[in-house]
Amino acid sequence: MLNFLKKNIYIIIIFLLTAFVFGKFIFSLNFPDAGYLLSTDKDFVLKVAPKNSVSQKFSSARDGLTKIDFLLRNFETSSGDQVLMKLADENCSKILAEGNIEKSFLSAGSLYEFSFPRINNSANETFCLIATFEPKKKTKAVEFFLKNDSQDGFLINNSSAQQSLSMRPVYTNTYWWQNLRELDQRLSQYKPWFLKQYYLAAIAILFVALSIATIVILIII
Amino acid sequence: MKKIRFYWDFCKKPSFILLLILIAFFLKGVFLAAAFPIFDGQDEARHYNTIQFFSEPKEKTWKINIATPQQMQARDSNNLETYNFSEEIKKTATAADNSALRTEIYNTIDFSNSYDGKNEAQINSKIWQPINQDYPPDITAKSYDKLYHILGTFIENTFARDSILVRFYLIRIFSVLLSALTVLCAYLIMREIGFQPKASLIMTAIIAFQPKFSFFTTNISYAPLLILLFTTFTLGGILYLKNGLDWRNAALMITSAVLGMFTKATAIVLVAMLIFMVAFMIYQKFSRRSKRAKYWSGPLFILASILVLVFFHQYLPLNNSKGISGIIVSLYEYLAKTLTIGRLGLSARTYWGTLSWVNSWTLDNIINLIWLIEAFAIAGLAIFLFSKKKFDFLPEKKYIIFLISMIIALQLGIRLADWPHFAKTGSLALGTPGRYFLPNLASHIILVFTGLGALFAYFKKEKYFEIALKAGLVLMFAFCTYMIFDVVIYRFYL
Numbered sequence: 001m002l003n004f005l006k007k008n009i010y011i012i013i014i015f016l017l018t019a020f021v022f023g024k025f026i027f028s029l030n031f032p033d034a035g036y037l038l039s040t041d042k043d044f045v046l047k048v049a050p051k052n053s054v055s056q057k058f059s060s061a062r063d064g065l066t067k068i069d070f071l072l073r074n075f076e077t078s079s080g081d082q083v084l085m086k087l088a089d090e091n092c093s094k095i096l097a098e099g100n101i102e103k104s105f106l107s108a109g110s111l112y113e114f115s116f117p118r119i120n121n122s123a124n125e126t127f128c129l130i131a132t133f134e135p136k137k138k139t140k141a142v143e144f145f146l147k148n149d150s151q152d153g154f155l156i157n158n159s160s161a162q163q164s165l166s167m168r169p170v171y172t173n174t175y176w177w178q179n180l181r182e183l184d185q186r187l188s189q190y191k192p193w194f195l196k197q198y199y200l201a202a203i204a205i206l207f208v209a210l211s212i213a214t215i216v217i218l219i220i221i
Numbered sequence: 222m223k224k225i226r227f228y229w230d231f232c233k234k235p236s237f238i239l240l241l242i243l244i245a246f247f248l249k250g251v252f253l254a255a256a257f258p259i260f261d262g263q264d265e266a267r268h269y270n271t272i273q274f275f276s277e278p279k280e281k282t283w284k285i286n287i288a289t290p291q292q293m294q295a296r297d298s299n300n301l302e303t304y305n306f307s308e309e310i311k312k313t314a315t316a317a318d319n320s321a322l323r324t325e326i327y328n329t330i331d332f333s334n335s336y337d338g339k340n341e342a343q344i345n346s347k348i349w350q351p352i353n354q355d356y357p358p359d360i361t362a363k364s365y366d367k368l369y370h371i372l373g374t375f376i377e378n379t380f381a382r383d384s385i386l387v388r389f390y391l392i393r394i395f396s397v398l399l400s401a402l403t404v405l406c407a408y409l410i411m412r413e414i415g416f417q418p419k420a421s422l423i424m425t426a427i428i429a430f431q432p433k434f435s436f437f438t439t440n441i442s443y444a445p446l447l448i449l450l451f452t453t454f455t456l457g458g459i460l461y462l463k464n465g466l467d468w469r470n471a472a473l474m475i476t477s478a479v480l481g482m483f484t485k486a487t488a489i490v491l492v493a494m495l496i497f498m499v500a501f502m503i504y505q506k507f508s509r510r511s512k513r514a515k516y517w518s519g520p521l522f523i524l525a526s527i528l529v530l531v532f533f534h535q536y537l538p539l540n541n542s543k544g545i546s547g548i549i550v551s552l553y554e555y556l557a558k559t560l561t562i563g564r565l566g567l568s569a570r571t572y573w574g575t576l577s578w579v580n581s582w583t584l585d586n587i588i589n590l591i592w593l594i595e596a597f598a599i600a601g602l603a604i605f606l607f608s609k610k611k612f613d614f615l616p617e618k619k620y621i622i623f624l625i626s627m628i629i630a631l632q633l634g635i636r637l638a639d640w641p642h643f644a645k646t647g648s649l650a651l652g653t654p655g656r657y658f659l660p661n662l663a664s665h666i667i668l669v670f671t672g673l674g675a676l677f678a679y680f681k682k683e684k685y686f687e688i689a690l691k692a693g694l695v696l697m698f699a700f701c702t703y704m705i706f707d708v709v710i711y712r713f714y715l
Contacts, residue, residue, distance in 0.1 A: 010691050017699035025706040028715060034332040037321060069327070105711065107580045108326045186714045187255060189330075189338035190317045192387040195255040197336050203255070207248035208702070211430075214241040215698055218423050219691055221233045 010219045018212065028105070029172065029179035030067055031186075036168035038071055040110055040145050044163065045073050047141040053132040054144060055092055056165045065122035067170035068129060071110045071145035077103055080136030085114040085129065092128035110145065118172055129167070235418040239408055242422065243401050246429040249705075250397030254439040256709055258330065259317050259389060260301065262440030263656070264361065266314065269389060269441050270306040271360040272373035273351045276381075287356045299323040305355040312349040313385050316340035322713070326578060329713060345384040351377075361443070368483040369443040392441050399445040400438035404429050406452040407663035413459050414616035414667070423690040428666050430694075430701040432574035436709070437656050443485045444656065450481040451660035454491050455627055458498060462619050466502060474498065487660070490634035493529045494627065500525035537641060555640045558649060572655025574704050578712050587700065598672030605675035614686065615674050616667075624664040631661050 005012065048054050068085070075081070077100075087097040097116030104111035114129075133142040145166040173179050188196040195203075231237060260266040288305060296303045300323070301314035314320070317338060318330035333339045362370050373392050380388045407428050411421035428434065438445040457473030464470065478495050481488025500521045507517055558564070569588050570576050576584045602625075604610075606618060635657050643649055658665075670690060677685040 010695055014695050014698070017695065018702070021699060021702045021706055024703075025710070028707065028711055030715060032329070032715065034329050037328055038325060040325065103580060104327065105579050105581070106327050107577055111327045183710070183714060185334070185336050186332050187710075188336040189332060190259055190341055190344070190386060191255055192384065192390050195251070195390055200252070200255055203248055203252045207245060207252050210241060210245040210248060211698060211702075214238065214245055214426060215694060217232055217238060217241070218419070218426060218694060221238075221419060 011216060014212065014215055014219070026176050026179070029176070029183060030170045031172065031179075031182060032069055032170045033061055033168050035061070038069070038111075038145075038166050038168060039147060040071055040073070040166070041147075042073070044146040044148060044166075045143040046146050046163070046165075047143050048131065048133045049141050050133055050135045050139070053130055054165070055128055055130045056167065057090070057092075057126055057128050058167070058169060059124065059126045060119075060122040060169055060171075061124075062171055063119075063121060063123045064171040064173055065119045065127070065169055066115065066117070066172045068114045068167055069104065069170055070112060070114070070165055070167035072101075072112050073110060073143035073145060075110075075112070075142055077101065077112075079139070081139050081142070082134045082136070083112075083142055084132045084134050086132075087114075087116060088128040088130060090126040090128060092130060096127070113170070118174075120174075122171075129165070235422060238422050239405075239425065242408075242426050242429055243404060246404050246435075247397060247401045249429075249435060249701075250400060250439050251394055253436060253705065253709070254390060254393035254397055256705070256713065257436075257439060258319065258322060258713055259386070260310070260314055260319050261322060261713075263437070263442060263444075265441050266301050266304070266306060266310055267359050267361050268370070268443070269373075269392070270304075270310055270353070270358060271362050271367070271370045272377050272392065272441070273307045273310065274353050274358050274360050275362075275367065275370055276374045276377040277352050283350075283352060283354060285356050286354055305353065305357060305359045307349075307351050307353050307358075309349040309351040309385055313344050316344050326712065329715075332714075341386075344386060347384060351381075351385070364486075365483055366443070366485050368480060369446040372446070373441070389441070393439055396441060396445040397439055399449050400434070403438075403445070403449045403452045403663075406449070406456050407666075410452070410456050410459055410663055411667060413456070413463055414620040416616065416667075417614065420614075420670075420687070420690055423694050424666050424670055427690075427693050427697045428662055430697040431662060431666075432701045432704040433572055433656060434659055434662055435701055436574060436704075437659065444659070447481060447485045447487060448660045448662070450477045450484060450488060451491070451627075451631075452663050453477040454481070454494070455624070455661075455664060458494070458623055458627075459620060461498065461502075462623055487631075487634060487638075487657070489533070490630045492532065493634070494630050496528050496532070497522075497525050497626070533637065537637060551644045552640065555636075555643045558643070559636065559639070559653065564649075564653070568653050568655045568658070570655065572658055573700075575708060575712075579708050581708075583703070584708075594673070595669060597676055598669040601672030601674065601676030601679070602668060604679045605671060608679070610679065612675055612678050614683065615671050615678070621668065621671055624668055627664050628661050628668070631658060 046054060068087070072083070075083075083101045085099055085101055086095050088095050096119065099114060099116060101112045101114050104113050131144070135142075146163045147166045148163060173182060184197060184201050188200055191200070193199075260269070262268075293305075300320050302311050302320075304311070317340065321328045321330050331339060338344075373395065376391050376395055377388050380391060404425060408421055408425040411424055412418070416424070434448075438448065454474055454477035457470045457477060460470035460473065474491075474495060478488060478491035481491050504518055504521050566588065569592070573588065573591065576587070602621070605612060605615065605621065635653055639649070639653055670686075670693070673689045674683075674686040677683055677689070
């Protein structure tokens with residue numbers, strides 16, 4: 001066994017690293033609603049004091065709601081401060097999911113996400129997002145970026161101010177191969193016919209397969 | 222069984238493996254060309270507009286609108302509509318929702334639910350003119366440095382009846398093809414300087430998977446051609462050092478330098494190198510005839526330096542009102558601002574790829590790992606150059622000195638181009654981004670592994686050289702695929 005490991009250490013490492021890269025890739029296949037354009041305007045922020053909450057209704061365009069992206073100003077989860085998120089039904093009464101926010105993988109300082117298990121039948125449903133600020137230190141408030149209009153007619157705290165949270169829903173499909181197909185669709189848009197759909201998928205698969213084959217040959221010979 | 226053995230023997234042939242590397246590199250490049258949205262490369266809209274400008278009929282029979290200086294100043298860098306590009310570029314950028322990508326890193330274009338973009342049919346209907354109506358047009362090749370763009374016009378004109386998407390992406394694929402030639406030349410350099418086929422192939426594959434090289438050379442830009450010409454020049458220099466001067470390597474060096482000058486001004490560095498090579502050639506000729514020739518090496522080097530200075534003086538801020546002291550102060554201020562850990566770190570980060578797009582511990586620390594490896598390599602190179610030990614599996618010293626000279630020349634060239642800008646404006650707006658150093662990628666990789674090899678040999682651990690090569694290959698492949706699938710795709714499509 002030890003001899004086998006020693007002899008094939010590079011092959012094992014290459015397959016482990018490839019599994020890591022593509023495992024991460026497959027798990028990251030969530031699709032933000034591209035119709036929402038997020039923006040950070042320092043003059044449009046809502047300050048939420050400790051233990052206070054803000055609610056925002058929104059409608060889900062499709063099935064598979066799994067995450068909400070939103071923008072916070074000057075917020076650091078590393079300080080111990082937390083924003084407790086709850087996803088509820090239209091009346092903001094029945095809680096469907098809850099949890100804390102996390103910094104987004106994208107290195108945009110203000111982008112945070114609230115992830116929860118996939119909601120299968122979310123298409124055309126209205127949801128209520130409730131955020132409560134739970135500081136650990138003496139932070140005075142958490143600041144949510146706002147936008148001056150509403151994507152789907154819902155306003156923050158049901159108020160009359162023409163503002164809504166700068167946020168967007170994120171979806172995922174039932175199966176991983178459906179996610180790959182949706183990614184292929186996105187990659188194919190605004191591309192010529194030879195870089196679309198099956199051609200593009202074939203190019204990607206061939207490039208990865210040939211690269212790994214070449215490396216394995218180079219290691220073995 | 223015999224048949225399997227036959228196929229395996231065939232698979233082990235260096236020419237077959239080299240072909241595999243080149244095909245894998247090309248396919249990777251084509252995939253990346255598709256992965257980066259239209260006009261999203263470095264100054265890509267401007268480079269493509271230059272190609273369209275050169276493809277236009279010489280006689281401008283259409284209405285020209287001349288922009289006022291105020292209009293030129295009022296341009297919004299996030300909106301290609303406000304630039305003096307062809308109608309086709311401006312309208313296509315708007316239709317393809319390009320401006321959404323220019324707002325914040327987390328915004329993507331507004332995708333449709335199909336394989337065609339929401340406005341793709343409109344783009345493919347070719348209702349917009351590929352001609353510049355707003356003058357002066359925003360183009361890059363304003364002087365003689367237009368070779369890449371002239372080559373691009375062949376594709377633009379050949380496929381003039383097709384959609385802009387076909388023409389644009391074919392020119393990107395042309396860039397990938399040029400870069401595949403660079404990878405081929407890198408392999409030839411390694412073989413010529415004496416590396417074994419296996420070591421040469423592994424280092425070639427490492428170059429082929431360098432992330433920034435992989436990404437940057439899929440863009441419409443003169444960079445892929447410039448990088449190729451730097452590599453062919455290096456190959457010419459190596460052949461000269463190996464075989465002496467003959468018409469082939471002289472033609473390769475001169476052609477590379479001349480074509481380089483017609484591609485981007487950076488290639489002026491090759492002219493400087495050519496002057497030093499001629500000086501070296503003269504020295505070599507004399508040294509064969511007389512033992513006292515070594516006394517001529519100093520004056521010859523000084524003469525070559527003066528010639529280079531005469532050639533370059535027009536680009537340098539030497540007309541300082543305070544005389545020589547003013548020049549020294551200006552140079553000191555420039556060096557003090559640029560030779561800092563922060564600035565060097567920035568160049569290093571942008572040399573290896575788009576490392577700042579995501580919050581990743583791996584990417585945050587990869588430069589530290591690379592610097593550590595490079596530090597060992599530098600120590601090894603010092604041992605290699607100054608010890609009397611023979612390193613059978615490594616190239617001769619003359620090749621390594623030449624490759625180091627190429628790196629010094631490009632470093633000096635880039636900084637001497639940056640210094641006048643700093644002297645004039647007081648800012649480092651031009652800067653020294655890592656992509657400027659890619660023309661010497663082959664030399665960098667060779668030097669790193671030569672240094673590591675020398676270090677291992679010095680401690681009588683030659684067998685670790687192959688281990689280092691294999692580890693380098695595996696890590697570079699993982700680094701590159703991580704950048705493609707977990708960073709680039711994440712940024713633009715998720």
